Amino acid sequence: MLDTPMVVADRVSKSFGSNEVLKSISLEVKRGEVMCLVGPSGSGKSTFLRCINHLEVVSSGRLSVDGELIGYRETNDKLYEMHPREAARQRRDIGMVFQRFNLFPHMTALQNVMEAPIRVKGLSKAGVEANARTLLARVGLAERADYYPAHLSGGQQQRVAIARALAMEPKLMLFDEPTSALDPELVGEVLDVMQGLARDGMTMIVVTHEMGFAREVADSLVFMDGGVVVESGVPTEVLANPQHHRTQAFLSKVL
C-alpha cells in the first residue's frame, strides 16, 4: 500500500458547457511529495485542485486519492455517482487552503480550527480544543487564538486557515495560490509554515507563483497551460532549463 501514489489523475477532463478547461490531465503525486503547479491565469489550475476534492465533478477520466476513486463508486465496471454524504467523507481527508483564506468571520481563530473536528468528526470539545491550540502554536499564532479574522493580518488569517485544514488530520493538502492575496512582506510567514509541513512529510499540491518556494521546497513542478500539462519534472531542472517554448515564455515573465 505504501508505495501506491497518493494522487493519481488519469486522463482527467473537465468542461464548463462547451469550454473545455482541463484536457486529459494525467499525473501522479507520491506520498510525502510536494508538487507545485504553475501556469498562467485561466490555465485550469484551480479547477484541477477543485476536482481532486470533488468540489467540481470531472467530465471524464479518473481521479483517485489514496487508491480510492473520487466522487464515484465502481461496481461491475459501472460508475455510480456518490451520495453527497460519501463525498463529504472523502473531503475530510483532503485539506484545502484558498487564495482568499475563506475563514469563518463570525468565529474566532480557535473556533475556526475547532469547527470541523467537532461537527464533522463528532469529537469531544475538550480534546479538540487542546489539539486546536497546539495547531495554532504550530503556525505561530498561539497568542491570537481568541481573535476574530477581521482583527488578523492576511498572513495570520492564512496561517489560521492552514491550521483549520490540518485539524481534520488530512492525508493530502491542496493550496490554491495561498500567498497571492497577501502583501509582499506577509508572504514569507505563510511559506515558512508550508515548508514546515513539507518537512514533516505532508503530501501537498501547491498552485503558486512563488518560484523560490517551488525551487527550494517542491519535489516536482508541473507547468500547465490551456488545460494541458505542458511540462513537468524536478523543479531546479525545469526552472533552469525549460524545454517547451510556452514554459520559457511563462517563466521569463514570473522569474
Place this chain on the structure above:
Amino acid sequence: MTHTTATGVETEPGIKAIRLRHPWRNIFAVVLLIIVALFITDAAMRPAYDWPAVGKYLFDQRISQAAFITLQLTVYSMVIAIILGVTLAIMRLSPNTVVSSIAWVYLWIFRGTPVYVQLAFWGLIGTIYQTIDIGLPFTEPWVSFPTRVALSAFILAIVGLALNEAAYMAEIVRAGLLSVDSGQEEAATALGMSWFQTMVRIIVPQSMRVIIPPAGNEVISMLKTTSLVTAIPFTLELYTRSRDIAAVTFETVPMLIVASIWYLFFTSILMVGQYFLEKRFARGIGDRRPDKKADDAAASLTGATPVVGSGQPTVVLPPTDPPQGDR
C-alpha cells in the same frame, strides 16, 4: 442631512478652527420645538382627548387581555412565517426549476394581493371547503370533520397573517443568504461539512446581519397588521376590542389613544430586542472594513489589540427590494 465635514474639522487634533455655524438649522430647530410645545399643551387641555378616560381604560382588563391576544397573534404568525419563509427562500435558490418556480408563484400570489383580502378569504374557508377529509384521493375519507369546528377564527387569523408574511420573509432571507460570500460555503464543504451543517453553522449566522434589520421591521409591521384580522372576522385583538368598547361608551378618541399606547409599548420592546440581536450577530463581522489590504497592513503594523464584538451593528440593505408600504 448630516454635516460630517463640520464636526470632522473639530475633531482633527492639530487644527484650531472656528466651527462652521449653521444659523438656519438652529432657527428651524427652535421653530420645531415651539410647534411641538404648543401641540402638547393644547392636547393636554383639549376635552376631546378625555385623558381621564384614557387613564381609566389603559389598564382595563378587557384591553390588557386584547393586548395579550394581539401579542400572541404577532408571535405565532411570525414564528410560522419565519420557518415557512426560510423554506421558501431555500426553495427559490434550488437548482430544480419546478421547486424554485413553485416558490416564485407562492410569492407572486401572497405578495401580490392585499393581506386584508387574504384574511377575508381565510374567513370564508369554512364555506369553500366545508369539511376537512383525511384519506387517499378518490376514495372514502378515513376521517372527516367540519372545517368550522377544526379551525377557529384565532387559528385562521394566525394562518392568514403567517402565510402572507412568509412571502416577505422569504425575500428577506434569500437576500441574506445571497449576501454571504460563496467562498464560505466552499470552505465548509472542503472541510467535509454537510449541506445542512454548512447552512446552520456557517451561512445562516452570517446572513443574520443582513436579515435582522428588515426582519425586525417585519415584526413591528406584523404587530400593527394584526388589527386587520377583523376581516376574518376575529374581534378579540387590541384594535377591534377597543373600537367595540368605544361603540358602547362613545369614548372613541380616548379608546384610540389607549390602543396606540399599547402598540407603542410593544414596538418599543421589540426595538430594544432588535438592537441586542443586531449586536449579537455583528460579532467579528460588524467592524470589518471593506478594504482588505488596508486592513491587513493596519493590523500587522499595530499588532492590533482585539476589540471583540465592538462596532455598531451595521444596517445592510438587501439587494432586492425590501417590502414596504401598506399591506
